[in-house]
Each structure stands twice: as C-alpha cells, then as structure tokens.
Amino acid sequence: MHELSIAVSLIEAAVEAAANEAGTVRTVHLRLGALSGVIAEALESAYQLARVGTPLERAELMIQPVPVVVRCRGCRTERELPMLDALWCPACGAAEEVVQGRELEIAALELET
Amino acid sequence: MVTTRIVEVRRQVLKQNDTVARELRQAFAEAGVTVISLVSSPGAGKTRFLEETLTRLRPSHAVAALVGDLATDHDAQRLSRSGAPVRQIVTGTVCHLEAAMIRDALRGWDWQELDFLFIENVGNLVCPASFDLGESQRAVLFSVTEGEDKPLKYPTIFNTADVAIITKIDLVGAAEFDRLAARQAVHRVRPGMTILEISAKTGEGMEQWLEYLVDHHERRAEGKT
Numbered sequence: 001m002h003e004l005s006i007a008v009s010l011i012e013a014a015v016e017a018a019a020n021e022a023g024t025v026r027t028v029h030l031r032l033g034a035l036s037g038v039i040a041e042a043l044e045s046a047y048q049l050a051r052v053g054t055p056l057e058r059a060e061l062m063i064q065p066v067p068v069v070v071r072c073r074g075c076r077t078e079r080e081l082p083m084l085d086a087l088w089c090p091a092c093g094a095a096e097e098v099v100q101g102r103e104l105e106i107a108a109l110e111l112e113t
Numbered sequence: 114m115v116t117t118r119i120v121e122v123r124r125q126v127l128k129q130n131d132t133v134a135r136e137l138r139q140a141f142a143e144a145g146v147t148v149i150s151l152v153s154s155p156g157a158g159k160t161r162f163l164e165e166t167l168t169r170l171r172p173s174h175a176v177a178a179l180v181g182d183l184a185t186d187h188d189a190q191r192l193s194r195s196g197a198p199v200r201q202i203v204t205g206t207v208c209h210l211e212a213a214m215i216r217d218a219l220r221g222w223d224w225q226e227l228d229f230l231f232i233e234n235v236g237n238l239v240c241p242a243s244f245d246l247g248e249s250q251r252a253v254l255f256s257v258t259e260g261e262d263k264p265l266k267y268p269t270i271f272n273t274a275d276v277a278i279i280t281k282i283d284l285v286g287a288a289e290f291d292r293l294a295a296r297q298a299v300h301r302v303r304p305g306m307t308i309l310e311i312s313a314k315t316g317e318g319m320e321q322w323l324e325y326l327v328d329h330h331e332r333r334a335e336g337k338t
Binding site: 012026029035038083085096104106109111 | 119122125243265301303
C-alpha cells in the first residue's frame with residue numbers, strides 16, 4: 001500500500017504546479033501507466049484521505065489509464081500489450097523494451113476563477 | 114461569473130524522489146561506489162543472501178549495507194555478523210524505501226570510501242518498483258519455494274531489475290522447482306536478463322554472483338557502464 005505516499009506526493013506536486021496559476025484547482029488530471037506499480041482504485045481512495053486540509057481539499061482526481069507499449073530492439077516495430085508478457089517481437093523475434101506504461105504524471109490542472 | 118480553464122503541466126508525481134535519486138547516483142558514481150539494491154517477497158532469503166555476500170566480499174572490498182525493515186532491527190543484527198558496517202532504516206508503516214531515506218541514512222558515514230553499498234529493500238515486490246534509489250543495479254530475488262511463475266505475477270519489478278537471482282537452489286528437488294520454466298518466465302518479462310541460481314546455505318552459485326558484482330564494479334570504474 002504505497003498509494004498513500006504517492007497521493008501525498010501527487011498533492012504536493014499539484015499544489016506546486018498551481019502556485020503560478022490564478023484560480024482554484026477543481027480537477028487534477030493524472031496519467032497512470034499500467035506498469036507504474038500503482039493501482040488506480042487504491043490511489044483514488046488514498047487521494048480522498050490525503051487531500052483533506054490541503055489546498056486540493058475540493059479538487060477531484062481524474063485518472064487517465066496509459067496502456068503498455070513495447071518497441072522491438074531489432075525492427076523498431078511498436079505494439080500495445082494488455083500486460084507485460086512474452087516480450088519478443090512477433091515480426092522478427094528480437095527482444096522488446098518498454099516505451100510506454102510507466103507514466104505517473106500530472107497531465108493537466110483544471111482551474112476555476 | 115465562474116470560468117474554468119485547463120492548464121497543461123506534465124509533472125512527474127515522484128519528481129522529488131527522482132531528483133534525490135539522481136543526485137545520489139551522481140555522488141555514488143563520483144566516489145566510485147557501486148550500489149546494489151535487493152528486492153524480493155518476504156522470506157525469499159534476502160538477508161541470508163546478503164550476509165553471505167558481505168562475508169565473502171569483505172576480505173577484498175570495502176562493503177556496507179543499508180537495510181529497510183518495517184519494525185524490527187533483526188535483519189541489521191544478522192547482517193552485522195558479517196563484520197561489515199550495517200545501518201538500519203526503520204520504515205514504520207511504509208512498505209518501501211525512498212531515495213530521501215537513503216540520503217538521510219548515509220549522513221555522517223564515510224560511505225565515499227566504499228567499493229560496494231548494498232541496499233536491502235523492504236520485503237515487497239510491488240511498492241519498491243516505483244521508487245528509484247539511485248542504485249546502479251537492482252537485483253530481484255525469488256526462491257524455489259515461491260514457484261516458477263513469480264516473474265509473471267510481478268512483471269513490473271522484474272522488468273525494471275538488472276539481474277534475477279533464484280535463491281535456495283539447494284531445495285530445488287524438495288520444492289519440485291522447474292529451473293527451465295523459471296528462466297523462461299524471467300525472460301518472458303525481461304528478455305536477456307542475467308539469471309543466477311544460488312544457495313547462501315551451501316554456497317552454490319555464490320562465486321558467480323561475486324564475479325558478476327566485481328566485474329560490474331570494475332567496468333563502472335573504467336567508465337564503461
């Protein structure tokens with residue numbers, strides 16, 4: 001259950017990003033990769049607790065899931081995977097590396113003025 | 114009138130951890146310290162393996178260890194038997210180590226004199242995956258009693274590791290462990306990763322592990338990695 005410390009970091013990062021902007025944060029848009037090691041539902045629950053008493057007390061969290069994408073080290077073909085398994089290129093058989101899916105980033109803030 | 118607008122920010126949630134980890138990695142590189150972190154489930158044999166590693170490396174290299182534990186200092190006490198300096202990081206309810214904990218634990222210590230610093234993470238294969246500690250290599254351990262498909266159940270941590278270590282290999286028969294299936298499982302989620310099979314109890318495979326460590330350390334010193 002590391003989602004609580006992730007939620008605290010998330011709020012700190014969002015508050016910092018909002019410091020230069022006018023208005024009140026209404027929604028935090030988060031990009032969450034399937035390989036981030038973070039479970040969306042657990043993070044949502046943790047966020048509800050962590051936001052109390054912060055400037056984000058009334059801000060909602062919108063989580064946008066980011067699927068896993070791997071790229072072949074040989075022919076550079078990319079493909080999307082439901083989960084991390086059998087990382088060999090179907091086209092040429094070479095090993096594949098993860099190029100997308102580790103995201104744990106605030107994409108945008110919705111502010112109200 | 115209320116107006117809403119959307120501001121794009123693209124900010125890493127764990128930016129603070131990543132920044133500390135980057136600073137640590139640079140400081141370790143400048144001081145010539147090779148930092149190896151160990152992750153596994155509880156009970157995979159990390160502490161026993163690390164104790165054996167420290168004992169065997171000590172005659173030829175300056176070694177030390179940081180060990181993360183939820184509540185006790187049992188692991189640190191066991192590791193001290195190797196004679197190497199050991200520091201405990203009690204994480205309380207936190208299920209993983211973070212870069213700032215490493216930085217704080219190193220304060221007041223002559224870690225710059227070390228060849229190797231080992232970091233034993235809290236026994237957990239999920240949470241540590243998200244937190245960079247500034248290590249140069251991440252070793253993921255699983256024991257023959259945990260089953261061959263462990264890598265498939267925890268692909269994220271296996272994919273982010275540099276070397277996989279199968280522990281308690283002396284129990285391979287009793288556990289009816291299929292070595293080939295285990296190697297295939299590792300390579301399904303991380304093609305080409307180095308896999309070592311060891312037993313800290315009998316010493317099997319420990320020489321290859323030490324060679325792996327020393328080779329990595331020397332290549333780092335020559336600036337090749």
